Amino acid sequence: MLIMAGSSCRVLGVKVARELDTRLGDIDSKRFPDGELYVRIGEEVSGQAVALLQSMYLSPNDFLIEYLLAADALRDLGARSILGIIPYFAYARQDRRFKPGEAISCRTVADLLRLVGTSEIYTVDAHLHRIRGLSEIFKIPTRELTVVPLLSTYIRENFRLERPIVVGPDEESEQWARVTAEILGCDYDVFEKRRLGPREVEVTPRRSNVSGRDIVVIDDIISTGGTIVETLGVLKKLGVQKVVVACVHPLLVEQALARIYEAGAYAVVGTDTVMGPASVVSVAPVIADALRTK
Ligand code: R5P
Secondary structure, X not given: OEEEEOOXXXXXXXXXXXXXXXXXXXXXXXEOOOOOEEEEEOOOOOOOEEEEEOOOOOOHHHHHHHHHHHHHHHHHOOOOEEEEEEOOOOOOOOOOOOOOOOOOHHHHXXXXXXXXXXXXXXXXXXXXXXXXXXXXXXXXOEEEEOOHHHHHHHHHHHOOOOOOEEEEOXXXXXXXXXXXXXXXXOEEEEOXXXXXXXXXXXXXXXXXXXXXXXXXXXXXXXXXXXXXXXXXXXXXXXXXXXXXXXXXXXXXXOOHHXXXXXXXXXXXXXXXXXXXXXXXXXXXXXXXXXXXXX
C-alpha cells in the first residue's frame, strides 16, 4: 500500500511509513496568494491501493479541502482504492440538529469524503457521543482506532504517581478513563459536566475521597481548556496532589496550555493526531498495526 499524507500529517506520515518499512509518497500542496489551495500528486498511482493521511485540526476547512483535492486527483489518476486515515476527525460534534435549521456538519463532511472516491475511513478516538459508531454517519466502511492504551502506558512509564485515581471530566470520557485506570491498575471516577457556553463549563465530582492522591485526568479533546481548567479547580479544592492531564487530541486553542498549567497541572500529555507542544505520544504504531492487519 502506498502511504501518502496531506500537510497536516507529514511527520506522522513519515513515522507510519517507517513502521511499515516503506517510504511516504509525494504530494505537493501549496497556497496561492488569494488563499486557494494547490495539490499535485507526484507519484505513479495507477492501480495502487493508497492510504491518505490527513488530520483536521486548527485549520479544519483547509485540511478538508486539501484532502478532497488529493483524493479526487488520486481517483482520477487511477488509484485502485483510497483509504482515508483521519486521525482527528473534525466536525464530529455537530452530529445532529440541536437548534432548528442547523447544518448537520458531521454528515456533510462524511458525504464529501465519500464523494471524492474514499473507499474506507479510519479515525482515532473520534468524538462519538450521541452515535454508537462512525458507520451511522458514513456510507462507506469505517474503522475506529484507539491510542488511549499507548497514551496510558506512556503515563505509567513516565510519571511516578502516588495512589493514583483516574478522572474523566464528563460522562462520555468514561470509556477512556476506564482503559487508563486498567493500565495504571487503579480506580477511576467520572465527573458530571454542564456546558454553560463554548468556553465555560461546570463540573461536579461524584466522590470526594481523592484528597492527598495523585490524579490523571483524561479526555478525548482539549480545545479551549475550559473543561480541564474547571476540573483542576475542583480537584485542587478537594486536596489532591499531582495532576497529570492527558488527552488524545490536544487542539489547545486560545492559550489553553498556559491556562491549564496556571490552573495547577503537573504535566499535559497528548498525541500527534494533532501536532503541537503537548503531542508526546505518537499514534503511528496504532495506524501501522491497523494497516498491517487490514
Ligand atoms: C466534549 O465533550 C469533549 O469531550 C471535550 O471535553 C471538549 O471538547 C473540551 O473542550 P474545551 O477544552 O473547550 O472545554
